[in-house]
Each structure stands twice: as C-alpha cells, then as structure tokens.
Amino acid sequence: MQIFFEKRKNVSRKAIVLVPVVSFLVALLLGAILLLITGVNPIVTYQAMAQGAFGTVYGFSETLVVAIPLMLTGLGVTIAFRMRFWNIGAEGQLVFGGIAGAGVALFLADTIPEFLLLPSIILAGMIAGALWAGIPAVLKAYLGVDETLTSLMLNYVAILFASYLYYGAWRDPLGFGFPGTARFVEEAWLPRILGRAHYGLFFGLIAAIILWIVFNRTRWGFELKIIGENQTAARYLGIKIARNIVLALLLSGALSGLAGVSHVAGIFRRLQTGLAAGYGYTAIIIAWLAQLNPIAVIFVSILMGGLFVGGDQVQMMMGLPSAVGLVLQGLILFPMLAGTLFTEYKIKIVRPDKTPRVESEAAS
Amino acid sequence: MIDQSSNVILEMRGITKRFPGVVANDNVDLKLHDGEVLALLGENGAGKSTLMNILVGLYRQDEGEIYVRDELVQISSPRDSADLGIGMVHQNFMLVPTMTVAENIILGMVDLPLVPDMRQISEGIRELSQRYQLKVNPDVKIWQLSVGEQQRVEILKLIYRGAEILILDEPTAVLTPQESHELQEVLKIMTKEDKSAIFITHKMEEVMSFSDRVMVLQNGRLTATRKTSETSPNELARLMVGRDVLFRLEKEVVQPGDVVLELKNVNAKDDRGLPALRGVSLKIRCGEILGIAGVAGNGQDQLAEVISGLRNPDSGNVFISGKDVTNNSPLGMIKAGVSHIPADRMGMGTVGNMAVAENLIMKGYRNEPISSGGLIRPKKILDYAKRMIESFKIATPTAKTRVKFLSGGNIQKTILAREIDACDGILVAVYPSRGLDVGATEAVRNMLLEQRSDGRGILLISEDLDELTSIADRIAVLFEGKIMGIINSEDADIEVLGLMMGGARLEELQNESGLKSAQVKD
Structure with missing residues (x-):
C-alpha cells in the first residue's frame, strides 16, 4: 500500500474546521505521554485543568480574564498577518497602551470630566498601541526595513519603559516599595462583569465582528487581501500599498493597545509589574490556530485562557508545575502546522496491484 | 531520426487521471523510443501537462x-522518476537565483559527500556543457543569466544527474527565435547520445522542426500519433482543435476618431537605472490598434508601464484625450480610462490564491453595483462573475475556484474580461496571446478587434508579427527604446519590419525602396 499527497483544487472547508480540533486532541495525547513519563495520571490532570478553568464560575471568570487580552492581541496580530506583515510586537503595543492609559488615569483625572475619563483612557491606550505598531509599519512600508526585527525590539523598549515608570518616575510613594503606580480613581476603573472579568470582553467580541465584516464585506478588506497575496498585482490594480500597510498596522496596534489599557484599567487599576505576561506572544499562536479568522480567534482565545488558568489550578491542587498549560499551548501548534497540509492537499492511498485505484480520501 | 526497430524506452498504457469535475487524461497510451524526440501537441487544457506530471511523480x-x-x-515521487532516469524542465524554472549554476545543479542530490568538491563538479559540468553545446559558465550566479541560459542550466541539471528521458514543458515559450534554434541543436546532439525527449507544445512550427514523432491530445484523449515526416502543420492543427485553424478574425472597417492617447518625447529608465525609452512619441486614435513590434527587451515593458502609471517617465509627457496625465499613479491612470493586460499573468495580472470571481472584480470593486459606500456585496459579485464567465467563455469549474488552477488560456480570459469591462478609452495589451493555444489566441484577437470596433484606442505590444499585421492598423517598431518608424499594417512587409527590429530606421529603408510611412494627420 502506498500513500500519496495530492494538491487540492479547492481549499477543503471541512479540513479548515477539523484540523484545529484534531490538533488539539493530538496535543492532549502528546501532553499525556509527557505527564505519564513524569508519573502523573494524565486523565486526572486534564480533568483538574478543565474543572479549574471551566468548571466553576470563578474559574471561568478567571479564564475570561486571561482570554480578553489574548483575544484583542490575537485580533491585532490577525490583521497584520493577513497582510503578511509579521508583527510580533503585540506584547510591546499592549504594554505601551497600558502605559498611556495609566498616564491619563494618573495625571489627567482632575482635568477631564468624570464621564469622559474612562473613554479618554481607553482612547489613549489605543492611540499609543497604534503608534507603537506604526513605527515598524512606516519603516517597512516606506524604507523596506524588516518588520520582524523592529516590532520585536520595540517590545523590550516598551516593557523596560513601563518598569522604569512603575519602579521609578511613577511609583506610588505610599506603596510600601511595591513596584506599581498609585491606584487609579474609581471613575477610571473599567467595570467588571463576572468576577474579575471586565468590559474588555465586549471590546473583544465587537472587534472580532467588526474585523470579520472588514475582511469579508468591505472594499478596504478586499484591498488588504490583495496586498497580502500579491503586492505586484496590488500595485498594478491601483491599490496604495504603503498607505494601506500603515493603516492596517495602526488598527492592529490599536487593538493590542486596547488589550493593554483594558487589563490595566480592568484588573490592576494601576500600572504595575505583571502586565507583560506574554499575551502578545501567545497571540501569534492564537492567530495561526484561528487560521486568521477573527470569529475563530474568540474561541481559541478562551481555550488558551483556559489552559493558562487550568495550569495554575493543577499547580495549586496537584502540586504540578503550572507550565503544564504552557506546554500544551506549545504542543498544539505542531500538529496544527502539520495539519494545514490537509487544507491544501489530500491523501491518496493506492494498493500495489496492477491498476492503482483511489481507495479513500481523507478529510476531503 | 529513429527507425522502427529501435527499443521502446518508455511506455504508458491506458493512463486515466480524473480531477473533480474533469477527466484530464482518458485512457492515454504513449510510447517513446531510444533516441527519439516526441512532441506532445494539444491546446491549453488538453491534458499534456497532467500526463507529464504523472510521469515525473507529481500526480498519481x-x-x-x-x-x-x-x-x-x-512512480510515486519526483525522486522515483529521477531514479528511473526521467527528468523534466518545467515552464517556471526551479532555480535558486542567488546560487551558482554548479550549486543549483547539485542542489538536492542525495549521493554527495558532506563537503562536495565544487571545483571538480564545475569541471564535470563544463565538460558536459561542451559535449551538449549547452554553453553556460558553472561558476556564475543564476540571477546573472538570461532566461535562455537558465533553461540550459535546467537541462544540464537533468543530464548531470543521469537523466535519459527529458521532458520539456513548452521550452520555447520563453525563448527568442535565436535561442529556440540553439535548443533545437541541443536536442539533436542529445538524441545522438541516445537520450530521448518529450516536449510539450502547441506550436506547429516547433513540432515540424524539432520532433521525430508527434502525439496529439484533445480534451484528455489521444487523437492521433504521426511520424513528423508524414504529416503537415495543417493536418496537425485539424487534429488538435478538431477544425481547420485559419484564424477567423473579423476586422471591421473602423473610421478612427480623436486622438485618445499621446506620448510626447518620453524618456524612461528601467529597474536597473539604464535608459529604456528614448524620446518616444506616438499617438493612438479611438477605434485604432497601434501595434508595437520589436525584440523583447527593447523598451516594450517600460512603455506599457509608463502608460499604466507603474513607471514615471524621466521627461516627456503623456496625454489622455488631450489632458496631461504624466506622472499619474496607477490608480490615476485607471481612472483616466487606461486598462492594462500585463505580460506577467500570474505575477501581476491575477492573484492566484483568490477566486475567479474575486479576480474578475479587482477593477470593478470600487464602483456600483459591486460595492457601495465602502461595502462590497457578495451576491452582486457572484452575479457579475457568472455573467463574465459566460460572456468571455472562461472554462472554470465554479466562480469560486482559485485562479491558479485554471489553464493559461482561461487565466488570460479572466484578465481580459476584467480589463475590457473596466476599460474606458485605452487598452494596453502586452503579449496578450503569448503561450496560448490556437483557440484562445483567436478568442483574444477577436476581443481586441471588438474593442477597436467599440471605439477604444489599443496599444498592442507583441512579438508575433502575424498577429500585428493581421489586427493592428499601424505598427511601430521599438529598438533600444527608440521608435524606428511607424508603418500602416497593410503596407507592412515582414522583411522591412525585421530590418527595423534589427535597428534600421524607416527613413533609411524608404530612401532605398520608396516605402511609404504612415502619418497621423493632426
């Protein structure tokens, strides 16, 4: 029996849905092997993780707390990746958004009318995130500077600048040495819905729907798609490439900035250590797992949030390292990348008799 | 030449290959003898490439x-077929531009030492290249080579790896006449060395001059096998398309109207910064086709780019209907009424990963009814696409099929449909029938003539003199970026055009023979 790969004429819709699901199952299987090697019962562990992340109201609210920044940065990264712009600077854009929001909350709370304070904070965060993404975008679009390097390096600038602020210039003098600014006034808090889960969830859901419409139903989205696929064709068709790259990246950064400012105003209520928790990097995994589909980003983010929280749960309940969740996150990506093969190719199995015939087709 | 007694080296029996909705090969038999050149003739989409892809292990x-x-x-992979001594030169070369010829030739070979002795390898390649008259320097980087030289590297690569059966996919499509002739010599030498070749083509002249035997495919079926010496181009054409192919072109008498496009003393550079257009002036009227003849690389690409806004001239002016549009952006030119059928269909003219329907609206998406208020309307797109697919006879499984899966002729029809529908005055067509089969070529030429009847001004850049003389009204010859002269196509003499393409000015020739030049009356 021989097995062949053959290119498909149309992308398989079934494969688009099946591949991430199967990838997740394969990741669980691989994780189980790792757990068995360390002498732990994988079924019990997974049960504990699922229970911890989704089984209780508290657990689920904590899962959402993590899922919100993942969702917003995941959407931001999705925009950039659709244009083949490798923005790996979501982390920095998130942090910079948090910094700007905190700046407004701390220093302009007295000058801005109460009802405008929260909107101003959020707007400041989005603008800051957009600017932070705009730097690599302008450099790439007009000077051809490689965006992976610039967007990555700017992460460190933003993260270190934030720690300079909460360890130094903006540190709360009454904070007993805790690395953080003073707490915002109450009008600057982002309202919470469930447990610590806050309005950022609505931002994420609305952003996902808007992005879906932009990508699938607008002229601009159509232009972005062409630019992402073939820049020579885009130029020939009269599409302004540089301007559109910059615009798309401003939007991408704004969403990451929104993630940062929502987390700061919704969870910490101050600028403090712990903002740069790696959401912007996990966002890259999320964007790929969601196959750059904004609606899928919602579900993948919640799943990933669950892995974070579930990992923490098994640490507390079973004394296992919380990295179990992170290991699973990483493990998902491998079968996923391998699995995308099936959206482009199908498997053909041929018996070694004299006249080869198609026996079956997998995932067609 | 082969005699009947020579051995059969390769035989395919009853090959059938189905794709969703099409039978690409239907019970095809093929025999190849030692030292034979077999031509595989057929229209675009006849199943030639599929058959050869099966042979090299790309399809099953x-x-x-x-x-x-x-x-x-x-044969389940390209490696299997290589082990059997079968190798293919694809239309798009599989070479790494930043690596040398020798490095490309050994790239991917399995039985190499960890650190290959490049000097020895280069020497081996040099010997082979002399033996087969495939002149190429093994130590030069690929990007420095012309297309013809790159093709030689591809052939050398196969020979170096011990291929005995060479498959060439439309080898002359990218070659100049001179290079085609050299390729013919190479094939002769190879067959003397007991190698065999199959070449895919849809050009009769090539079949006649290159091959010993010819197989004709039509709609996936083998329709005939002939000895080349016992057939004629007319018979082959009939076998290929199932009808006689005298191009049926309907060229109406059209009274040219106002000047729609004018270039005044345009100078432009190419991508390397070298002068590509030197003082080009020309005028096109409504309802007129101005042909541009010339050997490729004499400024044709830059001329098309200047008119479509993709390249700004260094000096000189471009006028559309009397309005100065010099230095307009591509979008500015589109809005001024310019449509452009580019030479590079996959690289520029279409987005391969997007659907036929999406490719069809890539100009019209800016306007009603496809979009309104910044939103696009999927249902209108589909309606529009279905209408275009029908009226331009684009053969595609569905409107949602990705363009890269269409045959070359249908990709070109997709571009034509879009550009013609968006056209508002000026159509720039660059090599519009290059690489197309007889049927598609006829369709393309008739579409251009229809546009002429509808009063559009058409700039037709072509290397096919028959095409130019049959559909253009006037023909300008470009040589080293200068116009050598413009003649009415009814006065056009292939020999005169040939001399001008080689750098002779029309006035010089007129002084000798008293030929009339075509003047546009202002």
Whole structure:
C-alpha cells in the first residue's frame, strides 16, 4: 500500500474546521505521554485543568480574564498577518497602551470630566498601541526595513519603559516599595462583569465582528487581501500599498493597545509589574490556530485562557508545575502546522496491484 | 531520426487521471523510443501537462501502467522518476537565483559527500556543457543569466544527474527565435547520445522542426500519433482543435476618431537605472490598434508601464484625450480610462490564491453595483462573475475556484474580461496571446478587434508579427527604446519590419525602396 499527497483544487472547508480540533486532541495525547513519563495520571490532570478553568464560575471568570487580552492581541496580530506583515510586537503595543492609559488615569483625572475619563483612557491606550505598531509599519512600508526585527525590539523598549515608570518616575510613594503606580480613581476603573472579568470582553467580541465584516464585506478588506497575496498585482490594480500597510498596522496596534489599557484599567487599576505576561506572544499562536479568522480567534482565545488558568489550578491542587498549560499551548501548534497540509492537499492511498485505484480520501 | 526497430524506452498504457469535475487524461497510451524526440501537441487544457506530471511523480494516475525499459514501475515521487532516469524542465524554472549554476545543479542530490568538491563538479559540468553545446559558465550566479541560459542550466541539471528521458514543458515559450534554434541543436546532439525527449507544445512550427514523432491530445484523449515526416502543420492543427485553424478574425472597417492617447518625447529608465525609452512619441486614435513590434527587451515593458502609471517617465509627457496625465499613479491612470493586460499573468495580472470571481472584480470593486459606500456585496459579485464567465467563455469549474488552477488560456480570459469591462478609452495589451493555444489566441484577437470596433484606442505590444499585421492598423517598431518608424499594417512587409527590429530606421529603408510611412494627420 502506498500513500500519496495530492494538491487540492479547492481549499477543503471541512479540513479548515477539523484540523484545529484534531490538533488539539493530538496535543492532549502528546501532553499525556509527557505527564505519564513524569508519573502523573494524565486523565486526572486534564480533568483538574478543565474543572479549574471551566468548571466553576470563578474559574471561568478567571479564564475570561486571561482570554480578553489574548483575544484583542490575537485580533491585532490577525490583521497584520493577513497582510503578511509579521508583527510580533503585540506584547510591546499592549504594554505601551497600558502605559498611556495609566498616564491619563494618573495625571489627567482632575482635568477631564468624570464621564469622559474612562473613554479618554481607553482612547489613549489605543492611540499609543497604534503608534507603537506604526513605527515598524512606516519603516517597512516606506524604507523596506524588516518588520520582524523592529516590532520585536520595540517590545523590550516598551516593557523596560513601563518598569522604569512603575519602579521609578511613577511609583506610588505610599506603596510600601511595591513596584506599581498609585491606584487609579474609581471613575477610571473599567467595570467588571463576572468576577474579575471586565468590559474588555465586549471590546473583544465587537472587534472580532467588526474585523470579520472588514475582511469579508468591505472594499478596504478586499484591498488588504490583495496586498497580502500579491503586492505586484496590488500595485498594478491601483491599490496604495504603503498607505494601506500603515493603516492596517495602526488598527492592529490599536487593538493590542486596547488589550493593554483594558487589563490595566480592568484588573490592576494601576500600572504595575505583571502586565507583560506574554499575551502578545501567545497571540501569534492564537492567530495561526484561528487560521486568521477573527470569529475563530474568540474561541481559541478562551481555550488558551483556559489552559493558562487550568495550569495554575493543577499547580495549586496537584502540586504540578503550572507550565503544564504552557506546554500544551506549545504542543498544539505542531500538529496544527502539520495539519494545514490537509487544507491544501489530500491523501491518496493506492494498493500495489496492477491498476492503482483511489481507495479513500481523507478529510476531503 | 529513429527507425522502427529501435527499443521502446518508455511506455504508458491506458493512463486515466480524473480531477473533480474533469477527466484530464482518458485512457492515454504513449510510447517513446531510444533516441527519439516526441512532441506532445494539444491546446491549453488538453491534458499534456497532467500526463507529464504523472510521469515525473507529481500526480498519481487513477488507472493505467507505466513501463520503463519493459519493466512495470510505480512512480510515486519526483525522486522515483529521477531514479528511473526521467527528468523534466518545467515552464517556471526551479532555480535558486542567488546560487551558482554548479550549486543549483547539485542542489538536492542525495549521493554527495558532506563537503562536495565544487571545483571538480564545475569541471564535470563544463565538460558536459561542451559535449551538449549547452554553453553556460558553472561558476556564475543564476540571477546573472538570461532566461535562455537558465533553461540550459535546467537541462544540464537533468543530464548531470543521469537523466535519459527529458521532458520539456513548452521550452520555447520563453525563448527568442535565436535561442529556440540553439535548443533545437541541443536536442539533436542529445538524441545522438541516445537520450530521448518529450516536449510539450502547441506550436506547429516547433513540432515540424524539432520532433521525430508527434502525439496529439484533445480534451484528455489521444487523437492521433504521426511520424513528423508524414504529416503537415495543417493536418496537425485539424487534429488538435478538431477544425481547420485559419484564424477567423473579423476586422471591421473602423473610421478612427480623436486622438485618445499621446506620448510626447518620453524618456524612461528601467529597474536597473539604464535608459529604456528614448524620446518616444506616438499617438493612438479611438477605434485604432497601434501595434508595437520589436525584440523583447527593447523598451516594450517600460512603455506599457509608463502608460499604466507603474513607471514615471524621466521627461516627456503623456496625454489622455488631450489632458496631461504624466506622472499619474496607477490608480490615476485607471481612472483616466487606461486598462492594462500585463505580460506577467500570474505575477501581476491575477492573484492566484483568490477566486475567479474575486479576480474578475479587482477593477470593478470600487464602483456600483459591486460595492457601495465602502461595502462590497457578495451576491452582486457572484452575479457579475457568472455573467463574465459566460460572456468571455472562461472554462472554470465554479466562480469560486482559485485562479491558479485554471489553464493559461482561461487565466488570460479572466484578465481580459476584467480589463475590457473596466476599460474606458485605452487598452494596453502586452503579449496578450503569448503561450496560448490556437483557440484562445483567436478568442483574444477577436476581443481586441471588438474593442477597436467599440471605439477604444489599443496599444498592442507583441512579438508575433502575424498577429500585428493581421489586427493592428499601424505598427511601430521599438529598438533600444527608440521608435524606428511607424508603418500602416497593410503596407507592412515582414522583411522591412525585421530590418527595423534589427535597428534600421524607416527613413533609411524608404530612401532605398520608396516605402511609404504612415502619418497621423493632426
């Protein structure tokens, strides 16, 4: 029996849905092997993780707390990746958004009318995130500077600048040495819905729907798609490439900035250590797992949030390292990348008799 | 030449290959003898490439058997076919531009030492290249080579790896006449060395001059096998398309109207910063086709780019209907009424990963009814696409099929449909029938003529003099970026055009023979 790969004429819709699901199952299987090697019962562990992340109201609210920044940065990264712009600077854009929001909350709370304070904070965060993404975008679009390097390096600038602020210039003098600014006034808090889960969830859901419409139903989205696929064709068709790259990246950064400012105003209520928790990097995994589909980003983010929280749960309940969740996150990506093969190719199995015939087709 | 007694080196029996909705090969038999050149003739989409892709292990046949030297073989990957001594030169070369010829030739070979002795390898390549008259320097980087030289590297690569059966996919499509002639010599030498070749083509002249035997495919079926010496181009054409192919072109008498496009003393550079257009002036009227003849690389690409806004001239002016549009952006030119059928269909003219319907609206998406208020309307797109697919006879499984899966002729029809529908005055067509089969070529030429009847001004850049003389009204010859002269196509004499393409000015020739030049009356 021989097995062949053959290119498909149309992308398989079934494969688009099946591949991430199967990838997740394969990741669980691989994780189980790792757990068995360390002498732990994988079924019990997974049960504990699922229970911890989704089984209780508290657990689920904590899962959402993590899922919100993942969702917003995941959407931001999705925009950039659709244009083949490798923005790996979501982390920095998130942090910079948090910094700007905190700046407004701390220093302009007295000058801005109460009802405008929260909107101003959020707007400041989005603008800051957009600017932070705009730097690599302008450099790439007009000077051809490689965006992976610039967007990555700017992460460190933003993260270190934030720690300079909460360890130094903006540190709360009454904070007993805790690395953080003073707490915002109450009008600057982002309202919470469930447990610590806050309005950022609505931002994420609305952003996902808007992005879906932009990508699938607008002229601009159509232009972005062409630019992402073939820049020579885009130029020939009269599409302004540089301007559109910059615009798309401003939007991408704004969403990451929104993630940062929502987390700061919704969870910490101050600028403090712990903002740069790696959401912007996990966002890259999320964007790929969601196959750059904004609606899928919602579900993948919640799943990933669950892995974070579930990992923490098994640490507390079973004394296992919380990295179990992170290991699973990483493990998902491998079968996923391998699995995308099936959206482009199908498997053909041929018996070694004299006249080869198609026996079956997998995932067609 | 082969005699009947020579050995069969390759045999394909009853090959059938189905794709969703099409039978690409239907019970095809093929025999190849030692030292033979076999031509595989057929229109775009006749199944030639599919058959050869099965042979090199890119596709797997659904039914049928393959024998190499009388032995039943299973070819499940390109490596299997390479092990059997079969190699293919694809239309798009598989070379790494930043690496040398020698490095490219050994790239991917399995039985190499960890650190290959490049000097020895280069020497081996040099010897082979002399033996087969495939002149190329093994130590030069690929990007420095012309297309013809790159093709030689591809052939050398196969020979170096011990291929005995060479498959060439439309080898002359990218070559100049001179290079085609050289390729013919190479094939002759190779067959003397007992190598065999199959070449895919849809050009009769090539079949006649290159091959010993010819197989004709039509709609996936083998319709005929002939000895080349016992057939004629007319018979082959009939076998290929199932009808006689005298191009049926309907060229109406059209009274040219106002000047729609004018270039005044335009100078422009190419991508390397070298002068590509030197003082080009020309005028096109409504309802007129101005042909641009010339050997490729004499400024044709830059001329099309200047008119479509993709390249800004250094000096000179471009006028559309009397309005100065010099230095307009591509979008500015589109809005001024310019449509452009580019030479590079996959690289520029279409987005391969997007659907036929999406490619069809890539100009019209800016306007009603496809979009309104920044939103696009999927249902209108589909309606529009279906209408275009029908009226331009684009053969595609569905409107949502990705363009890269269409045949070359249908990709070109997709571009034509879009550009013609968006056209508002000026159509720039660059090599519009290059690489297309007879049927598609006829369709393309008739579409251009229809546009002429509808009063559009058309700039037709072509290297096919028959095409130019049959559909253009006037022909300008470009040589080293200068216009050598413009003649009415009814006065056009192939020999005169040939001399001008080689750098002779029309006035010089007129002084000798008293030929009339075509003047546009202002």
